[in-house]
Amino acid sequence: MTPLDSNLPAPDAGICNGSGPLEQVRYACSLGALTSVIAIPGAIPITHCGPGCASKQFHALSGINAYQGGEFHVPSTNIGNREVIFGGADRLDELIAATLRVMAADLFVVQSGCIPGLIGDDIESVVGKYRKRGIPIVHAETSGYRGNNFTGHEAIIRAIIDQFVGAYDGPQEPGLVNVWSVLPYQNPFWRGDLEEIQRILEGIGLTVNILFGPSCAGVAEWQAIPRAAFNLVLSPWLGLATARHLEQKYRQRFLHIPAIPIGAKLTSAFLRQVAEFADLDPGPVETFIAREEKRYYPFLRDFAAFYAGCTSQYQLPSHLVVISESAYALAITRFMVDQLGLEPRYQLVTENPPGEFRGAIRAQFRNLVEGGGAEVIFAEDGRQINRSIRQADFTGQLPIVFGSTWEGDLARHLGAPLVEIGYPATDEVVLSRSYVGYRGALALIERIYTTVVRKNTMA
Amino acid sequence: MPINLKIPEAETREQRLGTITQWEGSAAQLARDSAFSYGCAKGCVTGGPEGGRRLCEQNSPFAQASMCAETIAVTNATIIQDSVVIQHSPIGCAASQSFTCRYYRDLAAQRGWALEDPQSLCSNLTERDMVFGGIAKLEQAIREAWDRHHPRVIFVATSCASGIIGDDVDGAAQRLEAEIGVPVVTLHCEGFKSKHWSSGWDVIEHGILRRLVKTERRNRRQDLVNVIHLGGPDVFTPLLAPLGLRVNLVMGGSSLDRLAAMSEAAATVTMCFVLSYLATGLEQEYGVPELKAPLPYGLAATDAWLRDIARATGREDRVETVIASERARIAPELARLRDRLSGKKGFVAAGAAFAHGLVADLRELGVTVDSAYSFHHDPSTDSGDPRQDSLTYLVETWGDIPHFTVSPDQHFQAHAALKRSKPDFVICRHSGTMAVLAARLGIPVLPIFYSNDGLGYEGLLTIGRAILRVLPRQRFYQDVASHSQFPYQPWWRDQTNPYALSADSSVA
Numbered sequence: 001m002t003p004l005d006s007n008l009p010a011p012d013a014g015i016c017n018g019s020g021p022l023e024q025v026r027y028a029c030s031l032g033a034l035t036s037v038i039a040i041p042g043a044i045p046i047t048h049c050g051p052g053c054a055s056k057q058f059h060a061l062s063g064i065n066a067y068q069g070g071e072f073h074v075p076s077t078n079i080g081n082r083e084v085i086f087g088g089a090d091r092l093d094e095l096i097a098a099t100l101r102v103m104a105a106d107l108f109v110v111q112s113g114c115i116p117g118l119i120g121d122d123i124e125s126v127v128g129k130y131r132k133r134g135i136p137i138v139h140a141e142t143s144g145y146r147g148n149n150f151t152g153h154e155a156i157i158r159a160i161i162d163q164f165v166g167a168y169d170g171p172q173e174p175g176l177v178n179v180w181s182v183l184p185y186q187n188p189f190w191r192g193d194l195e196e197i198q199r200i201l202e203g204i205g206l207t208v209n210i211l212f213g214p215s216c217a218g219v220a221e222w223q224a225i226p227r228a229a230f231n232l233v234l235s236p237w238l239g240l241a242t243a244r245h246l247e248q249k250y251r252q253r254f255l256h257i258p259a260i261p262i263g264a265k266l267t268s269a270f271l272r273q274v275a276e277f278a279d280l281d282p283g284p285v286e287t288f289i290a291r292e293e294k295r296y297y298p299f300l301r302d303f304a305a306f307y308a309g310c311t312s313q314y315q316l317p318s319h320l321v322v323i324s325e326s327a328y329a330l331a332i333t334r335f336m337v338d339q340l341g342l343e344p345r346y347q348l349v350t351e352n353p354p355g356e357f358r359g360a361i362r363a364q365f366r367n368l369v370e371g372g373g374a375e376v377i378f379a380e381d382g383r384q385i386n387r388s389i390r391q392a393d394f395t396g397q398l399p400i401v402f403g404s405t406w407e408g409d410l411a412r413h414l415g416a417p418l419v420e421i422g423y424p425a426t427d428e429v430v431l432s433r434s435y436v437g438y439r440g441a442l443a444l445i446e447r448i449y450t451t452v453v454r455k456n457t458m459a
Numbered sequence: 460m461p462i463n464l465k466i467p468e469a470e471t472r473e474q475r476l477g478t479i480t481q482w483e484g485s486a487a488q489l490a491r492d493s494a495f496s497y498g499c500a501k502g503c504v505t506g507g508p509e510g511g512r513r514l515c516e517q518n519s520p521f522a523q524a525s526m527c528a529e530t531i532a533v534t535n536a537t538i539i540q541d542s543v544v545i546q547h548s549p550i551g552c553a554a555s556q557s558f559t560c561r562y563y564r565d566l567a568a569q570r571g572w573a574l575e576d577p578q579s580l581c582s583n584l585t586e587r588d589m590v591f592g593g594i595a596k597l598e599q600a601i602r603e604a605w606d607r608h609h610p611r612v613i614f615v616a617t618s619c620a621s622g623i624i625g626d627d628v629d630g631a632a633q634r635l636e637a638e639i640g641v642p643v644v645t646l647h648c649e650g651f652k653s654k655h656w657s658s659g660w661d662v663i664e665h666g667i668l669r670r671l672v673k674t675e676r677r678n679r680r681q682d683l684v685n686v687i688h689l690g691g692p693d694v695f696t697p698l699l700a701p702l703g704l705r706v707n708l709v710m711g712g713s714s715l716d717r718l719a720a721m722s723e724a725a726a727t728v729t730m731c732f733v734l735s736y737l738a739t740g741l742e743q744e745y746g747v748p749e750l751k752a753p754l755p756y757g758l759a760a761t762d763a764w765l766r767d768i769a770r771a772t773g774r775e776d777r778v779e780t781v782i783a784s785e786r787a788r789i790a791p792e793l794a795r796l797r798d799r800l801s802g803k804k805g806f807v808a809a810g811a812a813f814a815h816g817l818v819a820d821l822r823e824l825g826v827t828v829d830s831a832y833s834f835h836h837d838p839s840t841d842s843g844d845p846r847q848d849s850l851t852y853l854v855e856t857w858g859d860i861p862h863f864t865v866s867p868d869q870h871f872q873a874h875a876a877l878k879r880s881k882p883d884f885v886i887c888r889h890s891g892t893m894a895v896l897a898a899r900l901g902i903p904v905l906p907i908f909y910s911n912d913g914l915g916y917e918g919l920l921t922i923g924r925a926i927l928r929v930l931p932r933q934r935f936y937q938d939v940a941s942h943s944q945f946p947y948q949p950w951w952r953d954q955t956n957p958y959a960l961s962a963d964s965s966v967a
Contacts, residue, residue, distance in 0.1 A: 019583060019585050019587075019596075020583065020596075020599065020603075021545075021580045021581060021582050021583055021596065021599060021600035021603050021604075022550065022553070022580065022581050022583050023556075023578070023579065023580050023581075023607075024556065024576075025550060025553045025554060025556045025557070025581060027550070028550070028551055028554045029549055029550050029551025029552075029554070030551070031551055032551060032554065042946075044946060047524060050527055050619045050650035050651050051524075051525040051526065051527045051650050051651070051654070051656070051867075052524075052525065052526045052527025052528075052529060052530050052650045052656065053524070053527070053551065053619075053650070054524035055524040055525065055526055055891050056526075056527075056530060056551070056552070056554050056555055057551055057554055058524075058891075059554075059555075059558065059891055060554035060555065060557055060558065061554070063558075063891065064557055064558050064561060065557070069895065071945075071946070072524075072870075072891065072892075072895075073523055073870035073871065073892075073945065073946075074523055074524045075521065075522065075523055075524075076522060076523055076524040076525065077522065078522050078524070078525050078654075078867075079619075079651050080651050080652075080654050081651060081652060083651070084623065084651050094520050095520065095521065095522065097520065098519075098520035098521035098522075098960065099521060101521070101948065101951075101960070102521050102871060102947060102948055102951050102960065103946055103947055103948065103951075104946050104947065104948050105946055113551075114549060114551075114618075114619055114620045114623075115619050115620075115623065115651060117589075118589060118620065118623045118624065119623065143549075143586075144548075144549035144550065144551040144552075144620070145549040145584055145585050145586050145588070145589050145620055146585075146586055148550060383607060405557060405560070405561075406576075408576075409575065409576060423557075424557035426557060426560075426561050
């Protein structure tokens, strides 16, 4: 595999600065994880923050990010001068009472933003009062200066588990699994992806708590979390904190598979690994895999006509530049290298993963496929990312960029097609499209090569 | 009260104008009650029979996420060419970058500017900065902004967090300005400081007035008119060029040269009085007269607006010809649109003067409007001149609007107002809540992204045609509406009084 160019800073040097000034922002703040609450059918966030905080996070993550839409009528204290000076707990109390009169939900998640954190509102005493009355309500501290929407996501999950789902010492249901994978809304394809992940896991005989999105059964599914036989963390790091917590709390085992599988080869291997962990009967598992592959490979066979035949006509890409949050960066790099035979060139992970996970993420990229890997760079500052890669030498190669809207100028500079795979994706309209599993892989191939052809024919 | 440019912070709208965000009643009543704010200027006696009592604002125990002044100030700073905007904030405030970038590129394409991303940085404040202060990080961000982009101006926008921890942003800006040699303009826009986001317009206009307008007086350019607008294409030059006037289009995406030249113009007109802080400031500081004619929505208002400009610039000899030829030009198409729209009922949702303008447009097009929804209400304007009372003008020219709701884009209140009005379509200022709400209730909706769409003679055609384009989509919207509902309690789902909750809780 191609080593990193020497003109790009070594991993973690220079362009990895988790706390410096940032251009071309690639994630939201902790409060932005209100989208995770919105992603649970029947749950409503109640935000205790400034007047523009909640709508700005939602608009960024949903409105303009692949135009995902979604339910936004979020109660908010819209904190003003009075609360900043005299405290905002009373206003929050009033808002919660009014929310219960006006809105109907199975679960309310109170999220506090920067201001209550700084002025020291005692939110737990307000929320606890309602919880004691039997109202399904929890509080998650999501001050914007404390973290991003990835860490906020885990804070919300933790709050729901500890304050709503609660203690459990009953039996575990064999074959029931909790899935922790892509971050809703941040990843524009989360709805379709979770559906596909659920579909293939059910295909091999598991019962799935998918927990977010249209195919989630809602709050009842969250209440079923403790009954699961195990947790599946299907992402490089997001969800691990949750799985470890559940291991402690409910004595549940967890299986961590960092790379979300894309394409039949990787997906079938993934399913066998899960089946073995879950101790499933191999017969039905193999039957399902065979059925899926029988559907998948004729499409791939036919695609081979294009992939071979149009190689020169449409200048089919050979070198990969992937700039994304780690889950998609890893999954798509692996698919493109392993399935389509491209060379990994730049793999940039942009969501500022906590330091404790970085070594493992690096290792996951190094062991991308059998006999080869790639170096990963942790970087957040868009301007520096793009400027660094611009200087790279692609002589004799045809690069393709997987990234966000922010990569537009870079792709134009490189003369490379750009496939938007992450936040912000302002040139994609995404509904149920998925890029993972068996079916998602085919959609991804379609998207990539439609982009490539159009770049050649419409430029 | 004059605008105070000596201090870096703009006074908020509620302090200066008595702005309210929550009210329900008829437009005529709101106009009468607002008259108090003009004092003797409108010839009313406090508490007298002519009307005029201090506006009584409603309040609501329930509220939904709204918007903040920081978003407005930062967006409108970002679309100024050759600038870098620094949001001195935790990372979440900068989530707007993807939107402002999209907006800048759209404007650039329209204006023929280089198609590139605007430059925006976030100082990225974290917990440590909350404890130790964020000034060092701000200074680092300003230096980075300079080293990376060499802009002609750097804006520094504050945030709730930087405001509460008390960072001396102005001090840092002054130090760095001396170091790098280009203006570092502070924008004090902490979201919690004003209850309405439109204060963000005042913040950016305050910054422009203080720092970016050319102060040395040169020759007045007698053919140059400042047009302050919210955003969108230049629909003004076609109207003013026949009068021999040049348009200095400012706000809504400007070059620094245009902003600097404002002090040399013959006059200023404002396309929405919500933005009139800048015009009033230009008159106060540089003697550029602020024209006060009603906004050019509808035929008669556009006539009057052109005459006012002609009077101020000595072009009265030519203006009647322009008016007559424009009216004649649009007459056949206007007649066609009136015919097609006759019998339709429209619902308007927008911010204050902009909402008043859209109501006039619809009524000129023959559409019935019995309900309007304004995101805030300014009882007064900075000039204090009653000619800028766009609501009174609307009511006097076009009659009352029985249901006039003031609400800061509250989904639950808009829901009730739409249930009450049952319009054939909604026309709204591009906003997070209203467009999708209407759609989900099965009502065709026209969101106005470029707010110049409804202005002048041509604006009537632009709006009328756009409405006709969206009406057939009712099929889509009704299909969606019949398969989804909002998570309101049943009593609120059926509610038709946007302030029912307030009334209810005051009794309880």
